[in-house]
Amino acid sequence: MSDVKKIRITKASMPTYWYADRIGEIFEVTKEMVNDCFVKVNETTDEHFVSYDDCEPVIEHEGRLYREVQRKANIGDLVKIILVEVAECEKFKVGDVFRITGTDHNGVYSREVPKTDYNTEGYLKRKEYVVLEPIDTATEEPPGPHASADDPKSVLDLVANLARRVTELEKQTEANTNDIAFLDKQRLESELTPLQLAILRADAPTDVKFTLIVEAERLQSEREQAIKEAE
Template sequence: MTKTNEKIHVLADESLGGIKREYVEVDRKAEVGDKIIVTEGDDFPVGHIDTVAHWYDNYDDGSIDLFEGFDNDIFLDGNREEYRVLEPTNIVHIDGPDGTERYEMVDRKAEVGEKVVVVDDEDSSEEFGNFRIGEVGTVESYATDDTYFGEYANVRVSDGRDIPIYLHEYRVLVPLESSEEEPQPSDPIDVIANLATRVAELERENKRIQKELGWYEVGAGSIANLRNDVADIRHDIAKLEDRIVHDYATNEDVTDFLYEEVKRLQDEIDTLHKDNRRNGEELAKIKDRIDDFQDAENDRIYNLYAITNGKRDEKMFTAEEVATLLNAMRERQ
């Protein structure tokens, strides 16, 4: 532990792969996972730094269990000891060719040439590139892929490897060169402490929201699984597009066939209508011929009847009169 200023401590942060990080002292009750520093006590020496393993919610004095403890004692009695919580800041210490330098971690897209530090390695894999939390490198370029996140940065790390990482997997390292940016033991310290407290509250709120949304239930490697799922979906979409093109071409052929078939049937219907009209005309002609033949037969019968009854020279009967005579003859029979 290196004390850089009053109420500020530089400690290795395991959540950043062991990178040294600046912490500020904050007066509040500790929670599980928090780092604390003993400020007054009987069983623990002042300045002892530890991590909270258990918090007793049935105590109002802030009693806690520690991971390492002191003299085999891990229980810190809130009535006998006093401590402060060490809140992490966004300032880290990175070893470079010119010695250790201070950087601020900023959550934004890095420019080409800027340094970044890996903060999320859940999607590290042989297929997409191996990387680990805490690795520091320089952004060489940007590229895109077909995943949900799209654009990623090509980062050259210290051992010469190139790793592809997305925006949520890194933080930009902004160098703090001016002495004015060094934390001071006066009012700015209180400002930083308040900001750190607020950040811690927001982080806890974020964890609570993520837990309610079931984010942690998804499991490690979820992004890689999502990438694979997206790739499968894109593959299925491509297959469906090919099928649509094929079906459209097939339907177009069927449409052409149906059009020709309907046209052929319509021609046949038109032909039948023409035949019907022609047959009607022929039928009318035949009917006229039958009527003419019937009239001739009636005349012949009239003449025979007249000769038979000795009335050959008399006036010929009309067709109506002959019909009446024939009916009368049938009735006499």
């Protein structure tokens, strides 16, 4: 495993940050601070700062990049040692990587952990490791501005809202089409005025034409009523 510390940009807290358009890119850490770090952008530029809130630590193992995740390991997972609780009784050290080959209610086990009289089964305590999850940089995309990749609920809400909006638009389109079809069938030849026919044949959205036809009918009725009253 490489000893060089690296981070991956996950977001930009401010749109003016230099890495706002470089989400997903990975950089080598050159200096660590309390709330941020400095990274090497390329061989010719100065160091640039990155907020810890906007990145995640990654490590390289056997040519592949991984993120560190705090959870219980499952069989087949790779784990990295972050603490050796009884160092004098163990033969592994911080930074070692092992693949988990067994789990039970006590913890996890790996055949790759060097055996000792103190630890004959390759047992690892939960606080001694982090799980390494592979990062597929070719397929991972940054989350959109209104939905977080770490918040499944926001993504589901977004999809639900879009589906509901599509359904409403489909119903509205169907209703408008049915209204015009009804007018065309029942009244086109006998009842529509020249003005209404002109509106119906106009190059305009269906809902607009229907509204104008209804309005023309209302105005025609008012005109006829006014004529009757004048008589």
